[in-house]
Amino acid sequence: MTVTQWTTEQVLALAPDAASAKNGRGLAAPRKWVSLHYQQAIVWGECQGSGKTPYRTQIDTAEPAFRCSCPSRKFPCKHGLGLFLLLVEQPTTLTEAEPADWVTEWLASRAEKQAKQAEKQAKQQEKASDPVAQAKRASERQHKITAGIQELRLWLEDRVRQGLATIQQESYSFWDAPAARMVDAQAPGLGRHLRDMAGIALAQKGRWMDDLLTRLSQLYLLIEGFERIEQLPAPMQADIRTQMGWPIAQEEVLAGPAITDLWFIASQRIEEEERLRSRRTWLQGKTSGQSALLLDFAHGNQPFDQAYLLGTWLDADLVFYPSAYPVRALVKARRETTAVIEPLQGHDTIAAAIAMYSRALAAYPWLERCPLLLNAVLPLRHETGWQVQDLEGSGLPLAPSLSDKQGWQLIALSGGHPLQLFGEWNGKSFLPLSAWAEGVFYGIGNE
């Protein structure tokens, strides 16, 4: 990614929170900087803070990777953002120069770290492929899970024996206790399902009793599936293990067949839960028409390893996690690419999109968020909330989490003419994640 392709919006999107973006904005003025230099993809400068010595900030714009001597724990800090903004908006303020000592030091230590990382990965791959150790681990896990599952089956049957009518009075610990035991039994996925159900039972929104029974039954289905897992086809086995919460080693996934394509980075959302940030990036393949989900994680304020720029194209080989409905993928290899002008092809009608969802759900009953690309829909405001309608007259309700402002933005963009929308369908509502209007692409953030 060459620097000239970065825009102000994209730089600000790297900010960890709104305060950092604002402060970074404030530092994007030459008068705040004692020195500003660059050499090829490396940029560095010294920013006068409140202390005596200025802070040293540097950026490797190829990644981008940041480093600053200020004490801030945010990543990238406001100095990094300010420096990057200066580079993008006022490039003439930087002069080419030989890197200072503290710059070459950092570059050297990064190169060293990357070499160590590669070594470590090679060692891990060796370890992972040791068949004896693998088999031993697998059998231990099998025992633990089997015991946990018996317990959960009994718990579920108890619920319907006693009746669900009183369940609305139960507290969170009613659900949390069995969830914790599932985690101990090495089936954290089952624990997550239980905690999701706690959310439904405590919030009591809409037809929650129907939703709760559906989820309970889906959990039951999962347990039954696990108990006869060997008799099931391989993709479904993989799905059941994933739902249990068994991680598949990345090396195993990477060993599978890759799909090479030009992938459009259609949406990106970051969700935070207890100091762990997860980033969901949806890709759409130009030739394959395939949707792919990249899931990345970062702890606390650490940056994500890879950057994917929303609205750009990625020339890459993707490998998909095994599943009866494969969406989650890893990037095996990525290459430089330029922008492509053609629009993406999705579904012309909502009926066609829902038909695809139905097929996916039939193959993968625990499907929660299904990517949909709708070619031509009209955003509308109904008395019940926001909707989209296609040219045949089919309608889909939009997710309740969509803010009023975002709803009006969709209407403003459409001007009464159909838009192309990409988003997630959860069986009840559609969450728009990005839009194309009059040939321009817009990402819809979480507000």
Next chain:
Amino acid sequence: MASGTSSDSPWQAIVSAALVGTERQSFQLPITTGKLGQQLEQLGDRAPEAQLLAAAAIVALHQQVGQLPELQSPPALAPCPPDDRPICSPRAAHLLRRLLQGENLQVLPEWLALAAQHHQRVPPILLPALLEVGRQQPQWREAIVAVEGQRGRWLAAQNPAWSYATGIDTDLDWETASSAARLLWLEQLRQRDADQARDLLQTTWSQDAASDRTQFLATFRLGLRLADEPFLETALDDRSKEVRRVAADLLARLPDSHLCQRQIERLTSLVQMQAGSLTLTLPTDCYAEMQRDGIELKPPSGQGERAWWLQQMIAATPLAWWLRSSGLSLANLLEVAWASDWKDTLRAGWKSAIERQQNSDWAMALLNRMSDTDPDQDLLSVLSIEQRETLMGQWLQAQDSHLIQNFIWQGLILLTQQGSTWSNEFAQLVLTKVTEHLVEGKTNQYWLVQDLLKGLPLCLNPDLLPIANQQLSGLEIPYVTKAIQQFLGTLQLRHDIHQAFAAASVETTR
């Protein structure tokens, strides 16, 4: 979503059974046709709880997979007509987004004016935020409507909260549009063709609510003329007190009106000006005709009612009459007045009269007489820009940098609120004096400096940015540093906005 379930659908039966519990009521597997029926039958040899849960899983999945989207009637709204104006440049759009996110929102009117000047419109994605701002800040509505484009009008028509922005094209629109839209329309029309605006208002006057009549009549401040008098005179008898008040105030601003003539007649009997002395007699009563002409019966607390009536009469009397009747020059008249027992009443009354009649000579004269107290906002606003700058410049020059008197700061702060751009000379004088004061003096007037720095960036020509940076940028003064940084930041933003539009116009002329 359409599901077509009746009350004995398999799913409903399962949910009911699950609610009650299998130990209280034995569970019957639902019977139905087709593959679903066959699947359910096969569960028969399990324990009841297992039957229920398995059946639930099968039926739930079956329903979800078979779901079809709901068919709806087509939307009632026609698509938006095409726009004739281009959208502003991406750089300008980005700056607008920053403003709308709350950063230096007070710079918004300037952005809007520049966009209007360049015949550009706002990008559609920013319309909701902009229309929201207009909902909360009525004084910016006219500027917003000028750059919203067809898309903005179309969007506003769909949200009652934005009804002010729908625009009025035809007489039918006038009769059916919201109060907010009509008010905006009147304000614009009064500036273009005041007589037509008056005629238009009269077509619906008798049906409008009192609150609307008050607001609409108040727009006559714009383009006020003698031809408005007959209508305003009838409004003096309106059944709403607020409307009567507005009408009386407007007539008092027309020195040739009958109302002003009536005030002169009343005052003539109460004022004696002879040989260098001035005597006023308090009115004995406040008759109905006086109240009709806008004299309020009840005084503000702490003031006697007869002096209050006299003050109001003075406030509605043409200033030229005082000079004619006394035969004195303005300066001499004020000497006499200040020496008399009636100084306070005269001063208060004259202040209002000056504001109503926009008489800058009188304003200047009064300001000079009051130079050691906080300068008066209303009087300053009457002066022309040059007069204000000359006056403040004189006062400022006379100050020693170590201590700038409070009333000077107050005067400068008031000047920043007048909404006009200062001449470069005056601006540089102020910047230099302020910088000197901050650097040399040990200022203990922090809050005044902060207030000045808050309003200052909107008054300077953005070209002065380099000078401002040079003088103020490195300064670290306790309590003031942050205000300085914000001042420079705001000025920088204004500068960037001007640049963004200037660059765009260069592009289009290539």
